[in-house]
Amino acid sequence: MKTVYSPLHHGHSGYFEFCNGAFVPGFEKPVRAEFIRSRIEEVGLGPILAPVAHGIGPAQGVHTADYLAFLADAWTLWTAMDRHTPALPMVWPIPGLRADKPPKSIDGLLGFYSLDTGAPIVAGTYPAVVASLESAITAADLVRNGERAAFALCRPPGHHAGSRFMGGYCYVNNAAAAAQHFRDNGAARVAILDVDYHHGNGTQEIFYSRADVMVVNLHGDPLTEYPFLLGHADEHGSGPGEGFNVNYPMPHGTDYAVWGAALDDACRKVAAYKPDVVVVSLGVDTFEKDPISHFLLKTPDYPKIGRRIAELGLPTLFVMEGGYAVAEIAVNAVGVLTGFEG
Numbered sequence: 001m002k003t004v005y006s007p008l009h010h011g012h013s014g015y016f017e018f019c020n021g022a023f024v025p026g027f028e029k030p031v032r033a034e035f036i037r038s039r040i041e042e043v044g045l046g047p048i049l050a051p052v053a054h055g056i057g058p059a060q061g062v063h064t065a066d067y068l069a070f071l072a073d074a075w076t077l078w079t080a081m082d083r084h085t086p087a088l089p090m091v092w093p094i095p096g097l098r099a100d101k102p103p104k105s106i107d108g109l110l111g112f113y114s115l116d117t118g119a120p121i122v123a124g125t126y127p128a129v130v131a132s133l134e135s136a137i138t139a140a141d142l143v144r145n146g147e148r149a150a151f152a153l154c155r156p157p158g159h160h161a162g163s164r165f166m167g168g169y170c171y172v173n174n175a176a177a178a179a180q181h182f183r184d185n186g187a188a189r190v191a192i193l194d195v196d197y198h199h200g201n202g203t204q205e206i207f208y209s210r211a212d213v214m215v216v217n218l219h220g221d222p223l224t225e226y227p228f229l230l231g232h233a234d235e236h237g238s239g240p241g242e243g244f245n246v247n248y249p250m251p252h253g254t255d256y257a258v259w260g261a262a263l264d265d266a267c268r269k270v271a272a273y274k275p276d277v278v279v280v281s282l283g284v285d286t287f288e289k290d291p292i293s294h295f296l297l298k299t300p301d302y303p304k305i306g307r308r309i310a311e312l313g314l315p316t317l318f319v320m321e322g323g324y325a326v327a328e329i330a331v332n333a334v335g336v337l338t339g340f341e342g
């Protein structure tokens, strides 16, 4: 299996996130992608390619133009105020406030376009975000051109980013943009299977009223887990999208016996949809030792995930999302890919 990776992710680093009432070094850090890259070389998964330079264009089908313009300008606007710290928001457009009138000040804009405090912006963030998107699109093109599967080693991740907001370590929704790219290039139906520990609220929001992209999520129950405000089992899609969004929320302490049964059910639903291609939002923060998560998957479970997805017999694009137990993230993520290859 070919991997697409860019070193530009290194520039997105050196920031803090709000955790347990204090700012702590970000869990989503460069060593994550580097360990995975090394492991791919170690096991000989296949060649590692640089992304083709597409720019931000492929994000335009899934994000609003004003949000993408904000992302491109945010660091410049922040540093114009003579600030050198990572940029973070301070107000949010919750119901009752004006969500139709973007402020002009960067302090207003950051909140206007954010879900939470989990997406800080530093000097290298935007170049990393663009390279991460380009990696997903380049890997999607490998699959379009006949590869059975490809791996986009994306960093930063994407599944919490919605049509007009960042959050949860995510800025541009790489998996959603890749799914849209498949649709724009001849695929009639695309299924997104999100196995990250956290609900992919951004992906769900983007495709919620569409029948041409099915979104299936396995995740920690939002009653007790981030992102808290979306991801319940009664969210089935709306309008033409009714029936094409499926959620499997599971409680803290879920192990592979339960999680694997949910994956099996999810794969049956994906197969019944008869998609032309499957996009897997691949998070390995379901691991028992993940520092911010509460499932109990073990290292030998990850190849089983890959094997079950391979049984679908469909062209498959893997897009890297979360996973924060850095010592094991690479063995687990690459374990899914080698399990897929059988």
Ligand code: SP5
Pocket: 018, 019, 020, 118, 157, 158, 159, 160, 168, 169, 170, 196, 198, 226, 283, 285, 291, 292, 321, 322, 323
């Ligand atoms: C892509 C992805 O996996 N994003 C995850 C975003 C999670 N944001 C909330 C993190 C909460 C961190 N505090 C955990 C306390 C651990 N004791």
Ligand code: ZN
Pocket: 196, 197, 198, 283, 285, 321, 322, 323
């Ligand atoms: Zn996650």
